[in-house]
Amino acid sequence: MRWRARAATSRAKERANISFFIFVMFFAVFGVIVLTELLLLERPNAPGSTRSRYNEELQNWEGKTETGGEGGSPPPPAHAPLDAVWQPVAGTRFRFYVYSAYVERRTVAAVRVIAATKTRGADAVICRLWLPDNRTLTLKARVKPIRENWNLKYSATYVLCLLRGSGVKPQETVGASLSVLASSSPNRPPTNLLTVLDTEPKSGIEETLHVCVKPFHFSYARDEWLLEWFELNRLLGVSHFYMYNESLSTPVACLLDHYRKQGLVTLLPWKLPIVSKVEIRTEGQFAAFNDCLYRSMSVAGWLLVIDVDEVVMPRRERTLSALLTALRAAYNPPSKAPSAFLFRNAFFYLRWEDDAEAPAPLVTARKTRRWAAPHALKNRSKYALRPRDAVELGNHFVWELAPGASSVGVPTDRALLHHYRIACEYGGVQCLTVPSTVDRTSHRWSDELLQRVNAEKEKYSRTCHI
Ligand SMILES: *[C@@H]1O[C@H](CO)[C@@H](O)[C@H](O)[C@H]1NC(C)=O
Numbered sequence: 389m390r391w392r393a394r395a396a397t398s399r400a401k402e403r404a405n406i407s408f409f410i411f412v413m414f415f416a417v418f419g420v421i422v423l424t425e426l427l428l429l430e431r432p433n434a435p436g437s438t439r440s441r442y443n444e445e446l447q448n449w450e451g452k453t454e455t456g457g458e459g460g461s462p463p464p465p466a467h468a469p470l471d472a473v474w475q476p477v478a479g480t481r482f483r484f485y486v487y488s489a490y491v492e493r494r495t496v497a498a499v500r501v502i503a504a505t506k507t508r509g510a511d512a513v514i515c516r517l518w519l520p521d522n523r524t525l526t527l528k529a530r531v532k533p534i535r536e537n538w539n540l541k542y543s544a545t546y547v548l549c550l551l552r553g554s555g556v557k558p559q560e561t562v563g564a565s566l567s568v569l570a571s572s573s574p575n576r577p578p579t580n581l582l583t584v585l586d587t588e589p590k591s592g593i594e595e596t597l598h599v600c601v602k603p604f605h606f607s608y609a610r611d612e613w614l615l616e617w618f619e620l621n622r623l624l625g626v627s628h629f630y631m632y633n634e635s636l637s638t639p640v641a642c643l644l645d646h647y648r649k650q651g652l653v654t655l656l657p658w659k660l661p662i663v664s665k666v667e668i669r670t671e672g673q674f675a676a677f678n679d680c681l682y683r684s685m686s687v688a689g690w691l692l693v694i695d696v697d698e699v700v701m702p703r704r705e706r707t708l709s710a711l712l713t714a715l716r717a718a719y720n721p722p723s724k725a726p727s728a729f730l731f732r733n734a735f736f737y738l739r740w741e742d743d744a745e746a747p748a749p750l751v752t753a754r755k756t757r758r759w760a761a762p763h764a765l766k767n768r769s770k771y772a773l774r775p776r777d778a779v780e781l782g783n784h785f786v787w788e789l790a791p792g793a794s795s796v797g798v799p800t801d802r803a804l805l806h807h808y809r810i811a812c813e814y815g816g817v818q819c820l821t822v823p824s825t826v827d828r829t830s831h832r833w834s835d836e837l838l839q840r841v842n843a844e845k846e847k848y849s850r851t852c853h854i
């Protein structure tokens with residue numbers, strides 16, 4: 389009896405001990421969980437926590453103005469600002485380069501940077517701006533690939549440094565220095581520094597016509613033809629050419645220098661360290677077209693985007709400026725007039741026979757046979773536009789116009805894009821089979837053109853030794 393009672397008491401005691409142990413363990417575990425939560429929530433700057441990253445974003449992206457000189461202010465730029473040089477953005481996962489910066493007042497209050505980087509999943513960046521009055525600003529930035537990127541890994545890109553909330557107006561950024569920085573390392577010393585250029589159209593430029601040409605590459609060497617092309621375009625009313633130099637032959641470089649000294653040519657370096665055709669569409673040409681658009685905006689009433697084997701020839705007017713004015717004058721009210729005019733492409737194969745009636749020994753006078761039916765609009769077409777009304781240019785048409793602006797095709801009885809092509813399509817078959825016609829529009833300028841080509845050749849051959 390006695391031992392049975394003793395056994396019962398010890399079993400009860402055992403059970404109570406286990407219950408107590410479980411009870412203590414439960415509170416211990418619960419306590420640890422609560423403590424951990426409390427510690428994490430109280431330290432919002434703990435690296436890696438979601439909350440801290442959010443705070444950092446707010447801090448960097450609120451268009452904050454910093455006063456110089458205080459501890460913790462961003463490091464100053466290491467070199468003087470540069471324009472039209474590809475400069476790297478450091479600390480990004482994918483290669484990121486910037487080329488130029490322009491004031492944007494139309495679509496959004498911003499500084500628009502011409503850049504090149506990964507087409508999709510580009511690194512996040514911010515902009516730092518050093519204003520002429522010594523204020524330093526850190527701005528939120530939007531990275532936007534330029535549409536015509538052919539789905540390659542890298543693309544010409546816009547970086548929009550957004551001014552909203554900064555208290556700074558677009559106008560105040562003219563002449564400022566700007567650096568694009570990786571969001572992941574905002575306090576790293578800047579590896580790029582650009583000058584912010586103005587885009588506000590000056591008065592009295594309505595009739596001026598400038599030309600944009602994609603970067604010269606493969607040591608472009610057709611200097612004799614280029615001279616004829618320049619002089620014909622000048623006769624057609626062009627007063628300035630924007631060109632980009634990836635590579636050029638010595639004679640072409642000399643010819644361009646000859647025109648540059650007369651204020652006719654702006655030749656900009658174009659060494660983009662991204663492999664052309666493999667990683668990015670031909671020499672990053674869409675960055676060049678769009679750089680040209682913003683570069684010319686304050687000084688060109690009209691911009692013509694063509695290649696050096698193409699000439700737009702009006703069929704009634706003597707100059708392109710007269711044609712464009714006439715095309716716009718046909719609209720009433722004038723505010724309804726289109727801002728961009730597309731010209732249909734017609735191939736003039738250089739392999740086709742010379743015209744027996746050529747009035748001058750010039751390519752455009754000799755090569756008058758062309759495709760009977762010009763290409764459809766937007767298929768190899770080129771265009772002239774009011775730069776102030778355009779946001780994004782493509783090769784054969786305008787991708788984005790400013791709100792309210794429009795674009796139309798020019799009837800073939802008013803003008804054609806004469807495309808002087810060396811190679812025939814499809815390994816030469818096209819030269820034999822495509823229906824063709826003789827078109828002597830170019831002869832209207834031949835006599836005057838020959839005089840000017842000879843005069844200019846005389847001048848530049850003295851310095852270029854040809
Ligand atoms: C900006 O800073 C420079 C150098 O510190 C000084 O010479 C200049 O007067 C300042 N400009 C303004 C507008 O404060």
Ligand SMILES: *[C@@H]1O[C@H](CO)[C@@H](O)[C@H](O)[C@H]1NC(C)=O
Pocket residue numbers: 633634635636641655657658659
């Ligand atoms: C064109 O660019 C090449 C390569 O960057 C350079 O070596 C050459 O001097 C440039 N030519 C001119 C005329 O600027």
Ligand SMILES: *[C@@H]1O[C@H](CO)[C@@H](O)[C@H](O)[C@H]1NC(C)=O
Pocket residue numbers: 763764767
């Ligand atoms: C462009 O025009 C050519 C010749 O008319 C035609 O063969 C080709 O299919 C056209 N391309 C497109 C994308 O429409």
